[in-house]
Amino acid sequence: MLADEALSLFAGHQYSQNRSEHTVVAYQTDLGQFFRFAALEQGVEPESLTVDVIDVYIVRSFLGVLAEHGLARKSMARKLAALRSFFKFLCRKEILEINPVQRVASPKLGRKLPHFLYLDQVEGLLKASDCTKLLGSRDQVIMELLYGSGLRVSELVGLNRENLDLENGLIRVLGKGNKERVIPVTNYAIQAIESYLKMRSDHNPVLLLNYKGTRLSDRSIRRILNKLVAKVSLEQHVHPHMLRHSFATHLLDGGADLRSVQELLGHQKLSSTQIYTHLTRERVKEVYVEAHPRAKNRNIP
Template sequence: MLADQALALFDGQLKTQNRSEHTVIAYHNDILQFLNFLGQEKGVEPEKISIEEVTVDWIRSFLSDLTDQGLERKSMARKLAALRSFFKFLCKDGYLVQNPVQRISTPKLGRKLPEFLYFEQMEKLLQTPDCTTVLGARDQVILELLYGSGLRVSELATLNREDVDSDQMLLRIKGKGKKERLVPITKYAFEAIQAYLSMRENSQKALLLNYQGSRLSVRSIRRILNNLANQAGLPLHIHPHMLRHSFATHLLDGGADLRSVQELLGHAKLSSTQIYTHLTRERLREVYDETHPRAKYS
């Protein structure tokens, strides 16, 4: 079977699976890019290539060419996923006997270092809400708990008033996998919670409410945080997890041990927390390069 016929059949298969138009186009273009590469290497038109001609070596040559072009591993992995789906379909429907992608492993993706706010930026953000209004007082609670206790936004949204232990200054958090953990809250967070609740007329069990008196959603928290960042004049797109990253980074910068940070974040594996040690090393290198006179020599 000619490659262009096979690609048309695959496009049709994706559409019957109710894939989005964006996905169909992306997969089509990725496969077409491979066929164009193969055509150039063989010196023939792409539409004259037979799918039986495709071997594991040609797939590897294509990936090697993408590497030489400087393509990111994430993009390479996506193109390989498209080829994997394409040839799996051809084999499953009997158009091809052997899958040339079967022995190709997906390139390992490098872990992206988490984004965080510097202490000065965080302080600026914390001073932004107008705490003389009930909504401003609520927004202060959002900031204090995301940053002061390192909560996930989903954990914050599901907090109830009864989850706040005023005597021991602790929060009872329902984390991933319905696992519960106790997290300390700062004096600032506790005072913010008390101020907010004293201004609030609604006695609903949810800790954070929207202007209509219903539980605040994750989406609304994201929107509120983004608005506060704009008011603070921060030149960044601020998302809730960035405050969690800042919480962990600032703890480690202050001398906290990794195991304690793991416990506070509710990470099941220490490896999930170790990404922050890479981040602090990057910061140390940056400070060193910018401030040490011998490091500036070029």
Template sequence: MNQDLVNFFLEHLQIERRLSPYTLRSYQTDLLQFSSFISEEFTPEKSIVDLNSKEIRLWLVYLANQSLDNRSINRKLATLRTFYKYLQRTGKAIENPMISIKMVKTSKKLPQFLRESEMEKIAFHSEISSFEELQQELIFQLFYGTGMRLSELINLQVNQIDFLNHQIKVLGKRNKERIIPAPKSIFELLEKYLKIRPVDSEILLTNTKGKALYPMFVQRIIKKIISQTSTIEKQSPHVLRHSYATHLLNKGADLNAIKELLGHANLAATQVYTHNSLEKMKEIYKQAHPKGGK
């Protein structure tokens, strides 16, 4: 019964809300963990629709005992909120036990990013001969040159690239399209890449057999490249997205423009980058002003 409800919900997310495969996997993982906990804590026959808020709080206690950070716990709670809203809306549940469940408090962390000086030190072979080397550089440059998400890059198709106008169309969350201008150097790299790639495919980034790259593969590439010049804790594609936004803001780009380039639903998600810029301003003040260090 529980598994059927989860499957119906995931199907709804895929077909009606058109969530990315990566996001769907996150929902699926959270709900399978929750279902497994309910079966072990109570009985295998215990239905998810019969749970009350006190019983769900046992799940919170369990997660906390697993040493999960509060952000991860909140993500799982958000999954349950969406799930129970769906059950109630579709008549599969009468009550929504998540109404009285509050998110746990988290400390606000500023997005990590690479400094411009660190970006300049990242080196690629001047004469790239192999497909693998060229693909690695292209992946890095696309992340930093456009600020696109990992899921957007993996699903990028050749027909979304406008060589004439130097811009790329990406499909973001919920299949929302946006156009991103990119440096001329990226399109020169793209032309080289398309000439030497071993397999002709609608998908831009594939392995030598023509299959789309999987997230972990791309993450390993980015971690390897970033580790050349930085000891930053997180060495992921999202760090390059943060770097892209922070560097644009540092150069005077309008916050609303950055919001559109990143594909954020609201300005609040973009405003976090202003904190990074303020930190840079303070640093410059300390270095440049006669009384900055006093």
């Protein structure tokens, strides 16, 4: 089978699995880059490349070239994940008998600690919206849900009115892999949502609307946050996911148990949530070094 045909078949499969447009395009981009490299290695035109000529050595050469060009390990791991999914699919469909990626090891990733905001910084952002105006009232809802409930941006923009159970202080969100979870909302968020909906004169089922009356996009959320950050003069770069990181960090600082935080965040694996315990440990070390007379001016192992 031609590589282009296999790519189209794989894209159709991903759409049937309810993968987002962003995910499908990202996979197609990474796989397209790989097949252009493979065609060059085989000395053929990309449009005439077939998937059966791909072997483990081509995959390893591809990763080697990416490393030589200084591509970050995280990006290499993402491209390798795309190749794994693609060739696993072809083997399952019996288009290929041997998976050329099966014996390729993933690059080891150094785990980066997520960035978060301190409580006073978050409070500044929560007070930055002009709630006397419709869009300002909407922006307040955005901030209260991103920080108060730890929503992903995709979960936030996907909310409809029917997902709200304000009487019981709950919302229903659709997370990664189309997994639904019910999470609590703060009284501040409930008040912000009720005020925002009272100011609207429409019956649109979508919760968060732009000035045109259509659903907000992920990019719109980033623009709104950037405006609020500029308004309170925060010097550091702040992205929406940082509010989710802050939500988890502040919960653990306040004594929440790891399993509960995992449930609230919608993490499938506990290891994904455990990264936040490293943040709290680092902060404890900082406080110790700064406050204890015997610990000042020395590094804590």
